[in-house]
Amino acid sequence: MSEHHSTGSHEEHVHLPAPTHWPIIMALGVALGFTGIVTNLGLTILGVVLALAGAIGWFRQVLPREHVENIETTVEDVLVTTTRTEVERIVVPSEDRAHLPIETYPILSGLKGGLAGAIAMVPPALIYGLLAQHSIWYPINLLGGAGVANWRNPSTADIASFHLSGLIVAGIIHIITSLLVGLLYGAMLPMLPKRPILLGGLVAPVLWTGLVHATMGVINPELDARIQWGWFLVSQITFGVVAGWVVAHSQKIYTKQSMPILMRLGFEGSGLHHEDHDQAGEDRK
Amino acid sequence: MADSTLPIQGALDITPPAARKHSILEIAHSWITTVDHKKLGILYTVFGIFWLLVGGAEAIAIRIQLAMPNNHFLSPQTYNQFFTMHGTTMVFLVGMTIIFGFANYLVPLMIGARDMAFPRLNAFSFWVTAFGGTLLYYSFLGGSGLYGVGSAPDVGWFAYAPLTARAFSPGHATDYWAISLIVSGIGTVGTAINIVATTVSMRCKGMTLMRMPLFVWLFFVVSALTLITITPLTAAQIMLTIDRYLGGHFFDTQAGGSAVAWMHFFWIFGHPEVYVLILPAFAIANEIIPVFSRKAIFGYPAMAAASVGIAFVSLGVWAHHMFTVGMTSVSNAFFTLSTMLVGIPTGIKIFNWLATMWGGKIRFATPMLFLTAFLFQFLIAGLTGIMLSVSPWDWQLHNSYFVIAHFHYVLVGALVFAIFGGLYYWFPKATGKMLSEKIGKWHFWLFIIGFHLTFDTMHVPGILGMPRSIYTYEPDRGWGPWNLVVSIGGIIQGIATLVFAYNMIVSLRKGEEAGPDPWDAWTLEWTTSSPPPDYNFAIDPVVGSRRPLWDLKHPEDPDWKYEA
Numbered sequence: 001m002s003e004h005h006s007t008g009s010h011e012e013h014v015h016l017p018a019p020t021h022w023p024i025i026m027a028l029g030v031a032l033g034f035t036g037i038v039t040n041l042g043l044t045i046l047g048v049v050l051a052l053a054g055a056i057g058w059f060r061q062v063l064p065r066e067h068v069e070n071i072e073t074t075v076e077d078v079l080v081t082t083t084r085t086e087v088e089r090i091v092v093p094s095e096d097r098a099h100l101p102i103e104t105y106p107i108l109s110g111l112k113g114g115l116a117g118a119i120a121m122v123p124p125a126l127i128y129g130l131l132a133q134h135s136i137w138y139p140i141n142l143l144g145g146a147g148v149a150n151w152r153n154p155s156t157a158d159i160a161s162f163h164l165s166g167l168i169v170a171g172i173i174h175i176i177t178s179l180l181v182g183l184l185y186g187a188m189l190p191m192l193p194k195r196p197i198l199l200g201g202l203v204a205p206v207l208w209t210g211l212v213h214a215t216m217g218v219i220n221p222e223l224d225a226r227i228q229w230g231w232f233l234v235s236q237i238t239f240g241v242v243a244g245w246v247v248a249h250s251q252k253i254y255t256k257q258s259m260p261i262l263m264r265l266g267f268e269g270s271g272l273h274h275e276d277h278d279q280a281g282e283d284r285k
Numbered sequence: 286m287a288d289s290t291l292p293i294q295g296a297l298d299i300t301p302p303a304a305r306k307h308s309i310l311e312i313a314h315s316w317i318t319t320v321d322h323k324k325l326g327i328l329y330t331v332f333g334i335f336w337l338l339v340g341g342a343e344a345i346a347i348r349i350q351l352a353m354p355n356n357h358f359l360s361p362q363t364y365n366q367f368f369t370m371h372g373t374t375m376v377f378l379v380g381m382t383i384i385f386g387f388a389n390y391l392v393p394l395m396i397g398a399r400d401m402a403f404p405r406l407n408a409f410s411f412w413v414t415a416f417g418g419t420l421l422y423y424s425f426l427g428g429s430g431l432y433g434v435g436s437a438p439d440v441g442w443f444a445y446a447p448l449t450a451r452a453f454s455p456g457h458a459t460d461y462w463a464i465s466l467i468v469s470g471i472g473t474v475g476t477a478i479n480i481v482a483t484t485v486s487m488r489c490k491g492m493t494l495m496r497m498p499l500f501v502w503l504f505f506v507v508s509a510l511t512l513i514t515i516t517p518l519t520a521a522q523i524m525l526t527i528d529r530y531l532g533g534h535f536f537d538t539q540a541g542g543s544a545v546a547w548m549h550f551f552w553i554f555g556h557p558e559v560y561v562l563i564l565p566a567f568a569i570a571n572e573i574i575p576v577f578s579r580k581a582i583f584g585y586p587a588m589a590a591a592s593v594g595i596a597f598v599s600l601g602v603w604a605h606h607m608f609t610v611g612m613t614s615v616s617n618a619f620f621t622l623s624t625m626l627v628g629i630p631t632g633i634k635i636f637n638w639l640a641t642m643w644g645g646k647i648r649f650a651t652p653m654l655f656l657t658a659f660l661f662q663f664l665i666a667g668l669t670g671i672m673l674s675v676s677p678w679d680w681q682l683h684n685s686y687f688v689i690a691h692f693h694y695v696l697v698g699a700l701v702f703a704i705f706g707g708l709y710y711w712f713p714k715a716t717g718k719m720l721s722e723k724i725g726k727w728h729f730w731l732f733i734i735g736f737h738l739t740f741d742t743m744h745v746p747g748i749l750g751m752p753r754s755i756y757t758y759e760p761d762r763g764w765g766p767w768n769l770v771v772s773i774g775g776i777i778q779g780i781a782t783l784v785f786a787y788n789m790i791v792s793l794r795k796g797e798e799a800g801p802d803p804w805d806a807w808t809l810e811w812t813t814s815s816p817p818p819d820y821n822f823a824i825d826p827v828v829g830s831r832r833p834l835w836d837l838k839h840p841e842d843p844d845w846k847y848e849a
Contacts (some may be wrong), residue, residue, distance in 0.1 A: 014823075027409050075823040
């Protein structure tokens with residue numbers, strides 16, 4: 001970036017487009033052309049004539065040569081002033097600037113954590129189904145029923161029986177949601193202070209269970225009436241602890257935040273490497 | 286003042302004084318034939334303010350009618366016409382025209398250009414919009430075909446089929462609605478093309494995309510969005526006209542057409558239209574909040590990206606207006622989620638404005654008062670929007686006054702407040718005169734009190750089940766006291782708007798001289814005289830950062846040192 005100087009070309013005269021009445025004539029023609037549809041055909045004809053005249057006049061304004069006004073410019077020295085005489089900036093020498101987090105978990109660890117959490121959630125959910133309704137399909141259909149359009153006011157017995165569509169939809173919802181939450185864990189655990197598994201695996205599931213509990217009555221009252229919130233919380237904590245554990249025990253990677261954009265994009269070339277980064281990388285090895 | 290001064294060669298352009306006084310006819314002729322973006326911007330804005338007064342008067346009449354149960358101030362037919370005309374006027378003739386007025390006036394100045402890319406198209410676009418608006422109101426005279434006074438459109442601003450069919454809407458009132466919007470839509474498209482072309486091709490030396498003022502970024506996005514969304518609306522209006530005149534059956538359910546198709550067409554335009562209106566409010570906020578906080582905007586790249594993100598997501602949310610139509614649960618779920626998604630880029634903007642204000646030396650001049658209120662009110666509007674995005678909640682509140690309160694919170698609480706803030710901020714640039722701060726503060730406090738009386742209270746009858754578009758109600762519903770408060774608030778807002786109009790008239794005649802840079806601001810428009818000369822800049826500007834005037838004022842600490 002080079003220093004800016006307030007220099008520029010100055011002309012004694014500038015050419016600006018000359019004022020013209022053709023645009024307003026054409027606009028009136030267009031408006032009258034449409035107005036004639038609901039009033040009188042004569043108006044439409046008049047409108048078309050005016051619009052054509054406007055268009056022709058307009059073309060002649062710019063072809064073969066544009067009609068312009070020659071305006072004399074006047075330049076004066078002036079004082080650019082400001083009342084803001086003090087400029088405060090946070091002084092951060094470049095060598096001391098913090099780029100946090102320095103290390104983070106790879107995206108893959110979030111996906112692994114989400115997948116592990118998804119598998120770990122299954123036993124408590126199935127146990128709840130067996131204890132509450134004597135059917136492992138009950139919690140599966142509760143989840144899957146939200147996405148099956150042709151289920152209308154199912155009975156408890158319906159929900160407790162096997163439905164392939166319910167199983168497929170529940171599987172899709174469960175896996176996608178788990179992967180997304182796992183990704184969130186991967187992104188957020190480095191930012192959490194001490195005891196990430198306690199915060200990510202226990203506190204966060206309690207918070208989102210509370211949120212879902214508070215809003216489910218509005219979002220889906222039918223589902224709200226059938227959820228056993230205690231079991232729901234147990235399965236969420238199971239997910240949180242397992243996903244958090246998998247993520248927290250993954251190998252961290254350097255974030256590359258302070259590298260030049262070209263390096264972060266994967267370009268290779270001489271002079272791109274920053275010595276500090278190379279040294280930092282060596283230290284970590 | 287003037288503690289730190291620096292002589293800059295040619296930083297200010299002075300137009301030679303006029304040699305003689307012009308007659309009124311000459312002045313009128315110069316405005317009618319002008320192709321200057323500044324004059325056209327003023328014309329757009331004055332036109333918009335005029336229709337604001339008209340649409341506001343219609344709103345006051347509606348509120349008087351609803352102030353008490355079983356009122357007979359307006360007949361049912363007239364009431365229907367008034368709420369139709371109020372909605373149509375406010376969206377198409379007030380919101381769109383004032384924002385394009387701002388864009389016309391400021392975009393070339395902010396990017397260091399002498400005019401728009403297509404000056405004559407600019408003039409044509411304004412006049413065709415003006416004639417379209419006039420045609421809409423001509424329906425009061427010509428709606429019955431033979432000047433049967435009082436026969437304006439009465440089908441709602443959304444004009445749902447099959448109500449618009451000839452069987453249910455005989456006469457020409459609905460035709461005027463469709464045709465006037467087709468005509469003004471031509472002007473809208475013309476202006477949008479012009480803004481896109483100007484932004485892409487007319488920037489001064491050094492003004493890269495990432496140095497453009499966020500105001501220009503936002504209008505670039507708005508114009509692109511306008512080009513995409515006006516098309517389906519115009520197509521639908523042409524289909525409606527074909528249905529009514531040529532025996533078409535696009536929306537005739539009894540002949541194989543679909544009334545729901547109209548809703549899809551309309552809302553594919555209608556919801557992005559909300560963003561076409563609100564993004565310019567963000568644009569104004571992006572200029573005023575930093576200047577009055579004495580800090581550069583926080584997170585410029587994120588703000589630009591969030592603007593594009595909002596526009597993109599807004600194209601995929603239209604069916605949240607149709608949750609009660611009977612779409613599949615999968616569709617409802619999709620549109621619920623996509624609507625909630627808008628909250629993310631919007632949240633980025635809110636937090637960045639707050640971060641800009643955080644730790645700044647805030648000056649609560651009138652523009653900043655309006656923009657601070659905008660910030661708070663837009664947040665509330667967004668939250669009720671998220672509530673309504675949940676389809677079961679929407680089923681309960683659809684077509685109730687809760688919805689009316691929500692979108693008025695967006696369009697008045699955010700857009701109108703931002704427009705007022707913008708008018709106070711740039712009026713000195715356009716006229717050379719300051720608007721009175723004293724009257725401005727009266728305007729602000731009256732308007733904000735009226736606004737909250739009206740639209741905070743309006744949520745309650747909505748939750749209590751009061752439907753929109755009803756001309757009266759029975760006293761036993763419990764809506765009466767709430768509606769009375771809402772109406773009182775509406776009248777206070779009307780008074781506040783008249784105070785603003787008075788302020789403009791008085792300040793134009795006797796206002797304090799503004800000078801080129803009354804707010805100690807940073808963008809290029811403040812480097813010219815107030816009002817700017819015809820050619821904007823005697824010397825072609827060269828910029829090195831996002832705040833070129835800051836660099837001139839602080840050569841010891843210019844921005845380009847810090848911008849990547």
